[in-house]
Amino acid sequence: MILASASPLPLILSVLAALAYVVPALLLDRIRTAHVWVALAWLLQGTLLAWGLLGEPPHFGFAPALSVTAWLVAAVYAVESLIYPQLPTRWTLSTIGAVAVMLAYLFPGSVMPPTSSVWLPIHLAFGVACYGLFGMAVVHAWFMNLAEKRIRLGKDSHSGLPLLTLERLTYRFVGAGFVLLTATLVVGMLFGEVVYGHAWRWDHKTVFSLLSWLTFAVLLVGRVGFGWRGKRAANFLYVGSALLLLAYVGSRFVMEIVLGRTP
Numbered sequence: 001m002i003l004a005s006a007s008p009l010p011l012i013l014s015v016l017a018a019l020a021y022v023v024p025a026l027l028l029d030r031i032r033t034a035h036v037w038v039a040l041a042w043l044l045q046g047t048l049l050a051w052g053l054l055g056e057p058p059h060f061g062f063a064p065a066l067s068v069t070a071w072l073v074a075a076v077y078a079v080e081s082l083i084y085p086q087l088p089t090r091w092t093l094s095t096i097g098a099v100a101v102m103l104a105y106l107f108p109g110s111v112m113p114p115t116s117s118v119w120l121p122i123h124l125a126f127g128v129a130c131y132g133l134f135g136m137a138v139v140h141a142w143f144m145n146l147a148e149k150r151i152r153l154g155k156d157s158h159s160g161l162p163l164l165t166l167e168r169l170t171y172r173f174v175g176a177g178f179v180l181l182t183a184t185l186v187v188g189m190l191f192g193e194v195v196y197g198h199a200w201r202w203d204h205k206t207v208f209s210l211l212s213w214l215t216f217a218v219l220l221v222g223r224v225g226f227g228w229r230g231k232r233a234a235n236f237l238y239v240g241s242a243l244l245l246l247a248y249v250g251s252r253f254v255m256e257i258v259l260g261r262t263p
Contacts, residue, residue, distance in 0.1 A: 010051060014105035017044035021098035035081070038094065042074050045101055052108055061109020062252035063100075065128060070100035072132025073139070080169070092139060110256065126184040127248065133177035134241045140170040141234045148230065171223060174237060178216045181244070185209060208247035215240035 020041030049068055052059050070093075077093050144166045151163070188206075219236035222228035228236075 010048060010105060010108075013044055013048050013051075014101050017041050017048060017101045018098040020044060021094045021101065024094045035078070038074060038078060041094075041097060041101075042071065042078065045071050045074075045097065048101065048104065052104070053112075058112045059109045060112050060124075061107060061256050062249045063103040063107035064109050065131065065249050065252070067100040067104035068128040069131040069135050070097045072129060073097075073135045076132065076136050076173075107256065109252070122187060126180050126187065130177045130180035130184060131244065131248075133173045133180065134237075134244060137170050137173035137177060137237060138241050140166060140173065141237050144170060145231065145234055167229065170237075171220075171233075174216065175220065178213075178220060181209075181213055181216065185213060203251075205247050205251045208243050208250070212240045212243035212247060215243060 018041075020037050024035075024037040024041075045067065049064065049071060052064055074093055074097055144163065147163055147166065188209075215236055219228070219233060219240060222236070223233060
C-alpha cells in the first residue's frame with residue numbers, strides 16, 4: 001500500500017539521497033570524491049529512516065526494512081573501505097542504496113502498533129542488523145565467485161583483494177549475522193507476547209526464519225568442520241539469505257502489496 005506523505009520533505013530527501021548514491025557509482029576512478037557522496041547519501045537516507053520510524057505515527061514495512069538493510073550495508077562498507085580501499089563493491093552498493101531509498105518512499109509501510117515494551121525496538125534492531133550483515137556477506141560472496149571464475153579462465157580477477165582475504169571477510173559477516181539472527185529468534189520466542197501481543201506462533205515468518213537459521217548453521221558447521229569453500233559454501237549462503245529475505249520482507253510484501261492488508 002502506497003502512503004502519501006503530507007509533507008514534501010520525504011520526497012525531496014529521497015530524490016537527493018538517491019542521486020547522491022548514483023553519483024559515486026559513476027565516479028569509478030575518483031575514489032575520494034565518491035566517498036564524500038556515499039557519506040552524504042548515507043546521512044540523507046538515515047534522516048529519512050528516522051523520519052519514518054520516529055515520526056507521528058511511525059511506519060515500517062518491507063521497503064523500509066530493505067532501506068535499513070541497505071543503509072547498514074553502506075555503513076559497514078564505509079568502515080571496511082578504510083581498511084581495504086581496493087574493494088570493488090562501490091558501484092553495486094550505491095545502486096542498491098538508490099533503489100532502496102525510492103522504494104521506501106513509494107511504500108512506507110503500515111503504522112506500527114504502540115508498545116511500551118523495550119523488547120520491540122531490540123527485536124527490530126537485531127533483525128535489521130542481521131539483514132545488513134548477511135547482505136554484506138552476499139555481496140562479498142558474489143564478487144568472490146566472479147573472481148574465482150575469472151582466475152580459472154586465466155584472466156585478472158578484478159577483486160581488488162586476495163581471494164583468501166575476500167573469503168575470510170565474507171564468512172566473518174556470516175558468523176556475525178548468525179549470532180544476531182539467533183538473538184532475534186530468542187527474543188521472539190521468549191518475549192513474543194510483550195513484543196507482538198501474542199505468544200510464539202508458527203506463521204510464515206517464523207518458518208522461513210528458522211529455515212534460514214538452520215541453513216546458516218549447516219554452512220558454518222560445514223566450513224569449520226569440513227572445510228567447505230567455493231560454490232558449495234556460497235550456495236548455502238545464497239539460500240539462507242533468500243529464506244531470511246522471505247521471512248520478513250517477503251511476508252510483509254505479500255500482506256501490504258499483494259493482499260493490501262495491514263499486518
